[in-house]
Amino acid sequence: MSVRTRTLILLTPLVLFLVLAVFLFKGLFSDPTKLDSALIGREVPSFELPDLYQPDVNHDESIVGGRPMLINVWATWCPTCYAEHTFLNQLLAEEDVYIIGLNYKDDSRGAAVRWLQDLGDPYQINLFDFTGLLALDLGVYGAPETFVVDADGIIRYRHVGDLNERVWRTEVGPVYYRAMQESGLDIPEHRLELVQ
Amino acid sequence: MNPRRKKRLIMTSSILVGAAFATGLVLYALSQNIDLFYTPTEIVEGKGDAEIKPEVGQRLRVGGLVVPGSVRREGSGLTVSFNLIDVGPAEITVEYEGILPDLFREGQGIVAQGILTDANRIAASEVLAKHDEEYMPPALAEALKGIQHVPPSQQNNSSDYNQGYNQGYNNNEAAEESSGGGYDR
């Protein structure tokens, strides 16, 4: 056998590895939420939940829609939600993003209220889902999760995990602002790039 | 044929035969032991664009959330049944005999492995709380990051806010920075 043929044979392990590497690379970016695509494009399921602050006030699905909004699932037992909270406050303050908070199976109403008092309340409406019923209908695995809903009350996107600048810029923000654009609403100047 | 050639021929052919055997064995064992993963909706409505439903008697894995209020123990035995749901409205029933994992609770995501006994019934041989699955054996230290937290069970929700404050959210600022996309279950 010539050296050349031998080299070609000995290249086999390299080729095998490269094929494997392609799959590993793709695996790295596989979207873990793909499984739940069934919900995207559907309306938010109907519900009736009490307000977080006022136990005797109930909200239903009519609060969803009318304008693009986010539904953010959170809880005080969830450390990542704490990390995310600062970013949500910032979204409200700097971009006036409309967010509905869905408090998911929290320890107690008191704990949730005091969290919002201490850390600020970025939510326009606060739902208290003690038994996790709406979350269940939405297919929530845990907290935090965020849904983008358009003006027609249709779920456009679901993000599993925390929102942060990177996620907002690359994944969630563009969907939200596209919906804003379709509804003819204003987009903050520094976010215009997201819809282009 | 000279002896050296003959030796080579024997060695090459026996390696080839061995490789063929090994491949056959692996393929056979795979065909017996691959379990497709379904969600409850996929079991009821079919999977993929072709809407392929699993057949009764098929081994499979199903992952979903335990429907609150659906956990029932039958009689004095250890048989337990509960319903699983994902995006709804489809629900399936899982039957299992034995001890549920430590992290099993209503509303929690679980994975059950078993055999489909009816269009929407599964006799499970194994139930994993998702959390556990993540945490299976050795070196699991390495898999820990970002998923340590479990919702406390609804029964003992007397825990006050302060406790939640100290342990829950006060100290995760930096954790978030370093882990990027943390996600709790």
Place this chain on the structure above:
Amino acid sequence: MIGEVGHFALALAFAFSALLAVIPLIGVARSHGGQMAIARPLTYGMFFFTLISFIALVWGFLVNDFSIAYVANNSNTALPAIYRFTAVWGSHEGSFLLWMLVQASWAAALAVFSKRLPLVFAARVLAVMGMIGVGFYLFMLLTSNPFERTIPLIPVDGRDLNPLLQDPGMIIHPPLLYMGYVGMSVAFAFAIAALLGGRLDSAWARWSRPWTIAAWVFLTLGIMVGSWWAYYELGWGGWWFWDPVENASFLPWLAGTALMHSLAVTEKRGTFKSWTVLLAISAFSLSLLGTFLVRSGVLVSVHAFASDPTRGMFLLGFLGVVIAGSLLLYAIRAAKVQSHSRYDLFSREVLLLGNNLLLVTATMVVLVGTLLPLVHQQLGLGNISIGEPFFNEVFMWLTIPFAILLGFGPLTRWKRQKIAELRSSLLLAIALAVGLGFALPWIFADVVSGLAVLGLILAFWIVFTTAAELRLRVASREHKWPALVKLGRSHWGMVLGHLGFAVMIIGIAVVQNYEVERTVRMSAGDTATVGNYQFHFRSMEDRQGPNFTSESATFVISREDGREVDTVVSEKRFYTVARQIQTQTALQVNPFRDLYIALGEELDDGSWAVRIHIKPFVRWIWAGAILMSIGGIFSISDKRYRLRRKNEKRARKQAAAEAL
């Protein structure tokens, strides 16, 4: 302050590794002795600063410095001191720092013990260690810094260590495992240095061998402790789950075992050269691949768990550079190597080749089983899982030829062996193995299980052929016993290693086929009969631990005839800070069986679901692993390696003279 010291030391260690990766190679290219010799001090520097960094993190844990995010996330003031120490490697960042410390220690050990190697070669080996270091240190500094601060929100108390890790097994498991994983980098460095030098003679195999065996010993022990820990801590009664994380450690072990044997052939016979190099590259590549799989979350993501793409990207990039680079170098350089040695079909070379091929097949099987779900999903075919039965079935079929070859191997001479010479020994071994294999289950068990018989026959076949081999070695001697002692530690290493494997097969065969498992519903006062034992649930008490509350069930175990065996406690713990429930199993142990009680959940009427196992011979599995490791230690301590130093000193002087 501590955090900054640690962080800075880590950066310095990185700088040293970067210099180490470059300067010695420049020295080699220019034949500059001084630049080559600087490899050692650079290695010591890298080790020293990694150690400082590690100590800083340990210190942070011991003094509860919650301004360090990693400490806050993995410790708590209520955590006992010993677990505050082990919490250092309780999560990703810290465990990676431990990994780096281990890597630097191996490099430093190499620098100390490589004085007998030719300077050019030692410089290349250390430079390769430096290159590996560069990648790892960068990974730490850029994506996984354990010294990240919580400022300005310094928590009052930490979130506690995962309860599963608050256990003695976890104190030693990760360090041992990492010693093994990273130890494979030494064999890799030797192989790459040999490829760089273009000389794949038996010398590099001889130098690399003790290092490879040492790494293999650590890996064996690490996996064993992990298995033992999973057995009693997870409460499922299993000792191996074929979980991706376990497979990640098993892959380099299989490749390492093949490498160890192949190195022997290359050293003694000067053949299998390029094959051995490929194995050395594979063993370390699989270590890296395992790290990637475990730390990037790529496998986990199949089951819809979140992961950190930056970390995964970095590791994959590093993996690509290291593995693709070395395989390319291999293809170019190894192609020029020719093996000339001749051997017959029935010779030790061929048997070892068979052993190697089977081990490589096993590696491929584990690799396929671990990665197929990922590939399947990426091809758009849906999510799948591959169950334990797949691995069990394939491994059973692979073990049969493997054990048979293993019996022949040591008896057979290098180059050529006449079967006739061995016929009587072999026939005797077969007869004894088959006889005992059938007789023991028939005498001691109620049912004779076919698979148990098969396992026992294979195990006894190894035992008796090993005995025959020993007898053969001293057959010509007048005084048999002194001759046996004089056989040399390396030889005894092999004997112990093989016997360890036999012991392990016995353990697996018996426990898989004669285990009894029952789940029962019990209230305090109830008695359940399982196998030949009675388990009396005496009482249930609440207990308060340092950082947990627990419900402890006391069981009295007695034999059928009423003789009491022991009183044991099984617990259900609730870790108050981490808010996790964890089962503590009750174990009653003797060499021939484990009685294992795991407390399940409390049922509506105050009774409990209790799982009881009787696991015969389960300890033999771990005993076998320990025996194999002892074999490895014997091999390393062989006189040859000590004697050779003198010869190599001469060789080194010669080589140095050539180089200058």
